[in-house]
Amino acid sequence: SQTIHQWPATLVQPVGSPLSLECTVEGTSNPNLYWYRQAAGRGLQLLFYSVGIGQISSEVPQNLSASRPQDRQFILSSKKLLLSDSGFYLCASDRGTRETQYFGPGTRLLVL
Amino acid sequence: TQLLEQSPQFLSIQEGENLTVYCNSSSVFSSLQWYRQEPGEGPVLLVTVVTGGEVKKLKRLTFQFGDARKDSSLHITAAQPGDTGLYLCALHTGGFKTIFGAGTRLFVKA
Numbered sequence: 608s609q610t611i612h613q614w615p616a617t618l619v620q621p622v623g624s625p626l627s628l629e630c631t632v633e634g635t636s637n638p639n640l641y642w643y644r645q646a647a648g649r650g651l652q653l654l655f656y657s658v659g660i661g662q663i664s665s666e667v668p669q670n671l672s673a674s675r676p677q678d679r680q681f682i683l684s685s686k687k688l689l690l691s692d693s694g695f696y697l698c699a700s701d702r703g704t705r706e707t708q709y710f711g712p713g714t715r716l717l718v719l
Numbered sequence: 720t721q722l723l724e725q726s727p728q729f730l731s732i733q734e735g736e737n738l739t740v741y742c743n744s745s746s747v748f749s750s751l752q753w754y755r756q757e758p759g760e761g762p763v764l765l766v767t768v769v770t771g772g773e774v775k776k777l778k779r780l781t782f783q784f785g786d787a788r789k790d791s792s793l794h795i796t797a798a799q800p801g802d803t804g805l806y807l808c809a810l811h812t813g814g815f816k817t818i819f820g821a822g823t824r825l826f827v828k829a
Contacts, residue, residue, distance in 0.1 A: 611761075613761075639815065650807070650819040650820050650822065651762075651807070651819040653816060656816075707750075708809075709764060710761030710762045710763070711761050712761050713759070713760060
């Protein structure tokens with residue numbers, strides 16, 4: 608079975624600072640990878656997905672970006688954080704089937 | 720725009736009671752997943768249903784997929800405090816995008 612790691616678990620950053628959240632996957636090859644943001648009381652919002660190394664699709668215009676330097680590594684970045692970037696960020700992986708996704712433990716980001 | 724609604728939004732019950740939560744879509748979907756999420760953690764997959772009318776059981780949890788593939792329900796028998804959490808349904812339309820509902824937050828009191 609696959610395991611998804613995310614770090615850091617919690618992050619407090621000032622407005623205008625850069626961001627780098629990392630996600631790595633074990634136990635599968637060539638997965639499709641996803642970044643979601645979850646706001647309190649709301650569903651998961653898909654931010655980015657990737658079908659392979661260097662291939663990124665953006666779902667929502669924002670000041671965030673994503674990169675996939677290796678098959679099982681997915682990074683979420685920002686050059687300058689906004690207050691509205693606060694939230695719970697989840698990385699997910701599927702086995703290339705695009706059906707069932709498995710989630711990492713999440714990173715809680717608070718921008719002050 | 721596809722909509723996915725879950726009801727109720729919040730449910731607080733006593734240990735031992737039964738409950739049902741619902742997931743309704745404005746469109747037909749190819750598959751539906753139910754997840755449970757505890758505070759500060761990622762969602763954990765409970766079940767995937769793909770066939771209209773399908774019923775799946777996972778211990779005290781019974782999942783049903785509507786015949787028209789637009790709705791689903793989750794029934795919990797004899798709820799326990801360990802069932803407390805946020806129950807999310809997610810529907811898959813065949814592309815890369817999975818649509819998640821806002822969830823039903825369940826609290827089971829001992």
